[in-house]
Amino acid sequence: MFRPMMPYMWATMQSLFDPDGGMEALGPGAALLHGHALADGEALLQAIDAVVADAPFRHMVTPGGFEMSVAMTNCGAGGWITDRKGYRYTREDPDTGRAWPAMPPLFLALARTAADAAGFPGFVPDACLINRYEPGTRLSPHQDKDEADFGHPIVSVSLGLPATFQFGGPKRADPMKKVALHHGYVVVWGGPSRLAHHGVLTLKSGEHPLAGHRRFNLTLRKAL
Numbered sequence: 001m002f003r004p005m006m007p008y009m010w011a012t013m014q015s016l017f018d019p020d021g022g023m024e025a026l027g028p029g030a031a032l033l034h035g036h037a038l039a040d041g042e043a044l045l046q047a048i049d050a051v052v053a054d055a056p057f058r059h060m061v062t063p064g065g066f067e068m069s070v071a072m073t074n075c076g077a078g079g080w081i082t083d084r085k086g087y088r089y090t091r092e093d094p095d096t097g098r099a100w101p102a103m104p105p106l107f108l109a110l111a112r113t114a115a116d117a118a119g120f121p122g123f124v125p126d127a128c129l130i131n132r133y134e135p136g137t138r139l140s141p142h143q144d145k146d147e148a149d150f151g152h153p154i155v156s157v158s159l160g161l162p163a164t165f166q167f168g169g170p171k172r173a174d175p176m177k178k179v180a181l182h183h184g185y186v187v188v189w190g191g192p193s194r195l196a197h198h199g200v201l202t203l204k205s206g207e208h209p210l211a212g213h214r215r216f217n218l219t220l221r222k223a224l
């Protein structure tokens with residue numbers, strides 16, 4: 001009898017057969033590295049817990065006054081925030097008045113190796129936004145334009161429950177493609193894909209062995 005595999009089992013098997021994870025082009029300058037973060041899954045989740053002990057997750061408010069369904073926090077020299085005044089990077093956490101927690105060395109190393117593999121050598125991020133999704137939450141399509149220099153790529157790391165990610169082109173009306181982002185997947189967005197519109201569809205319920213009913217996403221950026 002055919003028994004469908006859970007997505008994380010498939011990702012685990014892929015990594016066993018192909019420890020480098022295999023690379024798939026999603027668009028010009030955009031590379032999906034299957035399982036690049038798989039071996040570090042538990043350590044990454046522990047590092048997130050340590051950041052959150054110092055800078056708790058919170059639901060930020062958009063300039064238009066809407067509370068975001070995705071909970072966020074940051075680590076690194078800079079952190080991305082939104083409030084009624086707008087979107088921007090700050091050096092202090094507005095909720096605690098302290099500097100954002102330091103970037104864990106594991107985050108730096110992972111961003112560097114992923115960017116190297118995708119053809120953006122020597123990437124050194126100074127900001128990491130940590131997004132937490134629970135079933136029913138989503139991130140509507142947007143562009144990431146708050147960083148000082150779009151010449152640097154963005155490295156994203158997916159952990160926990162899978163999500164359907166959608167991405168288009170530089171214009172809002174450009175057609176969107178969908179791609180499933182599983183635990184351990186890393187995507188590097190550089191070159192012409194850096195200003196692509198993108199979003200995350202409503203998270204479906206489920207249970208991940210390491211992350212429970214949650215999805216986490218790290219976006220590592222050179223923002224300042």
Ligand code: MD3
Binds near residue numbers: 165
């Ligand atoms: C394509 N995060 O934090 S990661 C964000 O899964 C964000 O939480 C999503 O969009 C998430 O801004 C998507 C993939 C991603 C991140 C940044 C990009 C794709 C991107 C920047 C430019 C183009």
Ligand code: FE
Binds near residue numbers: 142143144198
């Ligand atoms: Fe984004």
